[in-house]
Amino acid sequence: MQFDDKVPIYYQIKNHIYHEMMTGQLVAGAKLPAVRQLAVDLTVNVNTVQRALGEMIQEGTIESQRGKGNFVTTDTTRIAQLKEQLVVEQLERVYQQLHALNLSDDEIIASLKQYIEQRGQQHD
Amino acid sequence: MQFDDKVPIYYQIKNHIYHEMMTGQLVAGAKLPAVRQLAVDLTVNVNTVQRALGEMIQEGTIESQRGKGNFVTTDTTRIAQLKEQLVVEQLERVYQQLHALNLSDDEIIASLKQYIEQRGQQHD
C-alpha cells in the first residue's frame, strides 16, 4: 500500500479499513485479517497496525476478541453514524480550505462540479 | 496559531501564507514580516518558518533578498496558477476520500451542497 508521507501511517490505515467497511468488503460482524497478516499486506509493522486498530476499538468501530481475532462491530447504526461523521469531517475540511483560498460558497460548489465533470471525461 | 498535529507545522505555515496571498492581505510584491517576527506571531521556531519559506522560494512563490526581507513574487500569473493548483489539490483529496467512503459523484456534490446550506443557517 502506498502512503502519503504528510499524514501518519496509522491514521491512513484507519481510513483504509473504513473504506473496506463502507464498500462492503468488510460487513458488520466480519472478521478482519490477523494483525500480522495485515502488517504484511500493508507492508508496515504489527505495532503500527495495532495502533490503528486500538483507536478503532476505543471508538467502538471494531471489537477485539483475544485469541480469536478482530471483528467489525455488529452495530449497523454505529457504522452508519461513523460514515456520516467521516463525510462531514471531509466536507468541513475542504470547505475551510477553499474558503481560506477566498472562494465563495457558490464558487466552492461550482469548482467541485467542474472538477467532477472534467474528471468524468477522463476516467472510469 | 493553532495547528493540526496530523500534518507538519511547516506545511501548515505554507498554507497560512497562501491564505494571506489569496485574500489580499499579502499582495504581489508585498514584503512579508521578518522571519523572527513570523516565528513569534505563529508561536513557532525560526527554523520551522525558514523551512516553509525555503520551499516557497524554491517554487517561486516568494523571493528572498538577503538583508532586506522576503517578498511575494510580482508575477501575478504565477500566483493565479498557484491558486488554481491549490484548489485542485483540495478537490482531488476530498473527491478521493468521499469516493472511498462509497459516495457516488452525485452524492458527493449533494452532500457538499447540503453541508454548505446547513452551515449558512448557523454562521456568517
Place this chain on the structure above:
DNA sequence: TATAGTGTAATAGTAAAATAGAACACTAGG
C-alpha cells in the same frame, strides 16, 4: 495436553519534525 493461530505488550533502535541557541552574511542609515 500440545500446538498453531490469534491479540497484547514491552523494549530498543531509527528517522523526521520541531525546538533552542548561536553564529554568519548582507543592507540601510546614522
Place this chain on the structure above:
DNA sequence: CCTAGTGTTCTATTTTACTATTACACTATA
C-alpha cells in the same frame, strides 16, 4: 565605520512515528 534589522546556516536536543524483535495471554483443535 558602526549598528540595527534582515535572511541564512549550523549544532545539539527533544518528541513522535515507525520499525524490529521478543515475550506473554488467550482460543480452538488435533
